[in-house]
Amino acid sequence: MAQETDASQAPPTAPTAPARALLPYILPAAAVGVVASLVFVGVSAGAELLQRVLWGPLPDALGVGRSSVAWVFVMLVATGTAVGLVVWKMPGHAGPDPATLGLNAPVMPLVVMPGLVLATGLMLAGGPSLGPENPIIAVNVGLAAWFGGRLLPRTPGAVWPMLAESATIGALFGTPVAAALVISEALAGRPMRGRLWDNLFAPLTAGACGAVTTTLVAHPTFDLGLPPMGHPHAKDFLAAVVIASATALLGMCAVYAFPLVHAAFRRLRHPMLMLPAGGVVLGALGALGGHLTLFKGLSEVGKLARHPDGWSAGQFAGMAVVKLAALLVAASCGFRGGRIFPAVFVGSALGLCAHALVPAVHPSVGVATGVLGMLLAVTRQGWVSLFTAAVLVASPGLLALLCIASLPAWLLVTGRAQMQLRADGTPIR
Incomplete structure (x- = not known):
């Protein structure tokens, strides 16, 4: 009798979603994952190509040392000027103040994307100490929300930013594990319907496709090759x-x-x-x-x-x-x-x-x-x-x-x- 009472007082377990509720998300999530990875790889490749020119043949042609104090100073000031022009003149001004943005980017209008991509590429090539993650996530969130909302209007609008964030994080790190961890942390502060893995299914699909695409195209690695450590003491x-x-x-x-x-x-x-x-x-x-x-x-x-x-x-x-x-x-x-x-x-x-x-x-x-x-x-x-x-x-x-x-x-x-x-x-x- 006591066991029945304890069981009746236990909190109800969230029901798992049936497979038919998750299957429709596979193709959209996979498409977002592939596109997000290609955007990341494309911007990174373009920036690396420009970087090699700016910090190689150009100073050599001018007779200036590639790593000289003068060239470093000139390049950073020139990069600031170039990005300033983009922010000033491009439609959308390359998005809102980046100091107000984190990994969870808001949905921006499509007109902002060209300026944001250009400002990011110039920054990556010119030498300022920032990475590509925040603006690339913002670009992919905007693209996913715009195209997803038009191609699949019945899909809840909140799905597309989550898929784009997961896909981009998976592409950045070359593994969907990072995307799953970040999304699970974000979901912890939101009300969820169903089990955690039901809510992670579509983002994990997007992250996996983003990671696989980046791995096949760019072959990233994060292992620094430091001496291995044995049993800790x-x-x-x-x-x-x-x-x-x-x-x-x-x-x-x-x-x-x-x-x-x-x-x-x-x-x-x-x-x-x-x-x-x-x-x-x-x-x-x-x-x-x-x-x-x-x-x-x-x-x-x-x-x-x-x-x-x-x-x-x-x-x-x-x-x-x-x-x-x-x-x-x-x-x-x-x-x-x-x-x-x-x-x-x-x-x-x-x-x-x-x-x-x-x-x-x-x-x-x-x-x-x-x-x-x-x-x-x-x-x-x-x-x-x-x-x-x-x-x-x-x-x-x-x-x-x-x-x-x-x-x-x-x-x-x-x-x-x-x-x-x-x-x-x-x-x-």
Whole structure:
């Protein structure tokens, strides 16, 4: 009798969706996944081609060193001017203020897309310290909502942004796991109908198709090739907690400075003042930090990882601080771009700095936990931070370290200001 009473008082289990309710989403999700991947690959390939010209044959023809202080400064200022022209003159002004956008982009009108793509490509080629993720997600969300709403008008409008976000994240990381983790985190704050996996079915399909398309076309890899780590010891757990917490605190310094730096640039009011001024500051930072502190930072992280003992602790720390300052300036002055990839560079450099200071700290532990702490502070996306840190260093023994290190780091960042602003310039919490 008691068992019957307990069973009657138990909360009802959400019913699972029948297969016939999920099957209609497969083809739309697959189409969004393929198109989102091709948009990402196309923009990235075009930017890389332009980058090779701007930082190769062009300075050679002018008799200027490719990585010289003068060329770095000229290129950053020129990039700020070019992007400023796009934001000023192109229809839609390349979208809203990027400081107000995160990974979950709003649906923008189709007229905004050409300017946003052009501003993103120029930024990626010119050297500012931002990645492609935020604007590419925004472009794919806009395209999916516009075409999906016309081709399949009976499909709920909220489906298309979720499919586009999942597809783009899957394409960016080359695996649908990242998309599933991000969407599950987003769904946690929303009312759901049915089971979690029912709600993840269509986004996971889009993410898988996006990841497969990118893998077949571009062959991406995130493994840095650092020395593998064996069974973790007590010193590794201590190092993981300390490094993740320290990098999270440094990241929070940039987060708290973000609205102040953004407000300083906003006083210039016009994109043809804000972006060239940002280019001047970024040019000075690039001249100070060197060529490795330019661009989105992913290939530059690979260069650091190939020689974990190739720089001193002071040099690693200097590159990390310059890169973090460059990320802060680029995100504040109006460049269209995301913050994940440059934050990965900052966390990696700080982790290698810890290894240089204390050789007993394994470089894989330093890099993975440094990236974890920095991403928790900058993105406030727990799953993205854990996943990115784990895929950079292919070592199963690190998973337990990362999970433990994330706990104190999360306590340091949760509930505090985020590196994303409201329209009035105040930080989101």
